[in-house]
Amino acid sequence: MSDYRIASIPGDGIGVDVQIEARKVLDRAAGQYGFSLQWTEFDWSCERFATSGTMMPDDGIEQLAGFDQILLGAVGFLGVPDHVSLWGLLIPVRRAFAQYVNLRPVRLLPGTTxxxxxxxxxxxxxxxxxxxxxxxxxxxxxxxxxxxxxxxxxxxxxxxxxxxxxxxxxxxxxxxxxxxxxxxxxxxxxxxxxxxxxxxxxxxxxxxxxxxxxxxxxxxxxxxxxxxxxxxxxxxxSNLFGDILSDxxxxxxGGLGMAPSGNINPAREHPSMFEAVHGSAPDIAGQGIANPVAQILAGSMLLEHLGELDAARAVSTAVEKVLAAGEVATPDLGGKATTAELGTAIADALGGYQSDRK
Known part of the structure; x- marks a missing residue:
């Protein structure tokens, strides 16, 4: 059985909320498809910067180097300029690990307009x-x-x-x-x-x-x-044009709340990093109403990059199944479900997936 080491950086605001749900879904997929994910969580964030003056410790890159992949939540905190989070965490990680591809697949998902x-x-x-x-x-x-x-x-x-x-x-x-x-x-x-x-x-x-x-x-x-x-x-x-066009x-x-992205090291010599496109939305953080779909789909991309293709496909299929049914939806999707309820529904939907791989 494959045992993967994954660095979890929940970040700020709803990044923390949706990271919990993504890990829940990925762990369920791992259990069903015969591998395990060993999580190590880091508190690197704008909130950390506000108290310590740094987004991550001086040896942060060295700490991440030994992991197979990185799952990143949203970053952003009141009073901390955006360029601080970008140049204090995201860009150093992207460049240190030669994550020269930012891959942003977008599609209109079932149940959304x-x-x-x-x-x-x-x-x-x-x-x-x-x-x-x-x-x-x-x-x-x-x-x-x-x-x-x-x-x-x-x-x-x-x-x-x-x-x-x-x-x-x-x-x-x-x-x-x-x-x-x-x-x-x-x-x-x-x-x-x-x-x-x-x-x-x-x-x-x-x-x-x-x-x-x-x-x-x-x-x-x-x-x-x-x-x-x-x-x-x-x-x-290019970097700037791609940033604008992907948003x-x-x-x-369907909106930024539905879009995942990957910072890819194609040679697989270093870990790649996967994240939702949306921001930290501090105004709704901790209220249990954030949509975890983008973070869960970022997790699907992470599994695909690990080579766990059946599990990755199962996660994305579970998301589509739950959204299409429309019975469990967060407020942004017109429903009344909590973040945890939507995450659990997607995790439970994994049980109905059957691989078409022979």
Missing amino acids: SVLAGRGAEELEMVIVRENSEGEYSTIGGRHGSGAGEFAVQESVFTRVGVERIIRYAFELARTRSGNVVSATKSNGIIHTMPFWDEIFAEIAAGYPDVHSEQCHIDALAARMVQQPERIDVVVA LAAAVT
Whole structure:
């Protein structure tokens, strides 16, 4: 029996609430599919920063290095600026473990509706492949001067290695899906980095004649995501563009509360980290009304990355089954169930799943 070591970082606010439910569901799946998950919990969070001055200890990366995977809850706490949580925890982990793929699959789940009128599930399924380790998220630059003459400089970093590997990942993924990939660019206005990105995209596309590819300016692509989402399957984008487009994609396919994501180390040389897209929502933390679906689906992605494919598929199927039935739903889904009640319903629904693998 496989025994996996998983680092649990609940984070802040509802991150703590939904992490409990995700672990409940994953443990149930592990028991049914013949493996175990050994959890180690870390209190690294914005709340910790507010009391200790650090998001995680100085040896935090070394502590995480020995784990198979990481399950991260939402982070964010009143009085702690967002850039503190990003640069104090998320980005250091992503870069230390070469998690250069931020994978954000989005789809309209059963029992939910889109803000786009008249759009069904068959039209609202896509995946954003976001470069996760360089690009516009750089520390190079600074602020200078004061008063009317004050200015800020922010540098972007695009390496050939970084751009090639994320684009190639997107093409390989497209081969397993519809065979369509679109690159988000803005080379008509950003004179150096985006033409560089476009050139590499064209070079790699030439090696995938079986995949339909196109380049689209991010503003036009954002409009397409709203007006013609059925035309989009795999999107590959730089760090900033991918961040923006993935939130938009989640918003049109049921909301941020339903969207998981993975920070992937494709070579599997280091742990990958899985999280919900939504924030910590401190206004409803601890009230038992948060929707745990995104965190549970992030757990499904974690199981898939471990190679426990049947268990991963069972978890996502259980989520769909419960949502489709509509009998147990949190307030954001129009119901009156608590966070724990929805988590338990999904865990119980695992019992009805039968693998189609022979």
